[in-house]
Amino acid sequence: MTAFAPLRYGVLGAANIARSFTRGVAGSALASVAAVASRDAGKAAAFAAECGIPRSHGSYAALLADPEIEAVYIPLPNDMHAAHAIRAAEAGKHVLCEKPLAITGVEARAMFAAARAHGVCLAEAYPYMSQPQTLRLRELLAKGVVGRVQSVTAAMGFRIVTPEGAPVVDPANIRLVPERGGGALLDAGTYAMSMVRLMVGERPSRVWATARYTQSGVDQTVAATLVFPGGAMAQMSCSIASASHRFAVVAGEQGVVRTDFSNHAPESGLLSLSVKRGAPLPVPYEREEVPGGDGFRAEAESFARMVREGPEHWNGASEAESIDTVLALQAIAASARSGAWVEVG
Helix, strand or coil: CCCCCCEEEEEECCCHHHHHHHHHHCCCCCEEEEEEECCCHHHHHHHHHHHCCCEEECCHHHHHCCCCCCEEEECCCHHHHHHHHHHHHHCCCEEEEECCCCCCHHHHHHHHHHHHHCCCCEEEECHHHHCHHHHHHHHHHHCCCCCCEEEEEEEEEEECECCCCCECCCCCCHHHCHHHCCCCCCCHHHHHHHHHHHHHCCCCCEEEEEEEECCCCCEEEEEEEEECCCCCEEEEEEECEEEEEEEEEEEECCEEEEECCCCCCCCCCEEEEEEEECCCCCCCEEEEEEECCCHHHHHHHHHHHHHHHCHHHCCCCCHHHHHHHHHHHHHHHHHHHHCCCEECC
């Protein structure tokens, strides 16, 4: 039994990820999707009927004016996150916003400032961060199992273009449109960079990056080197022209942890970490298994606990982690364009 009524979410938009979020939350005792909005009323109504959502709205403003809605989930294109998160905060709604939180650091800071000014919660949605796999990683790092972090590697990618940059999906896909915040960096790269930030525990001081671009002009593969004030270094890569992959390694002076930082658990329901406790080469990796589930439900329920019971119940990205990730991504993009080292901040 829960000690509070389920948090009532409204979803801004009827994209595929909104469908996945809604299905993930279905049946939760802590959260529910009570309404969906689209700029096309017919599309919103059809989405609501398909997903079993009680109400639909023909505009985002109408959903924000709905008194039954307590929080909004924002799965809109990247270039729309900041404006709609701020409007939601001004309407007194809590905000769970899809990654990347924003395109620039200025936007990200304005979003958190609006949330504070209107007394609502704002968080960036990373399903993997609410999985027990990542919570265990945080625990291992906090306990000093690897010692002082020296190097980190994180990568993520999937294939929606050919190596020559030609689309293998609908060319109108927003991930292929430059003016909508498309490209590998603000999609797969957001995951990899957020994991780097989590593992190192601080904002990078400078970055260097290189990139290849699609025929439509978005970055299709990016590789970056990051230097941190505390002495750690990291390699981050992302691609929308590769086979699907997702992994991260943190190596410290005393140990190593490897993870695939999954959004969702496989059919077995188990996620795993590989942990090396000790510096010498012969020390073996130990496999740790933890139960997992649907990452959308995990993040929605954790956000509900934060709203109902306090910020200490949120297990996802902190404000500092989200802002640092946005700033790092912004610097990586600038470095890839210029070919020079770029300071982060």
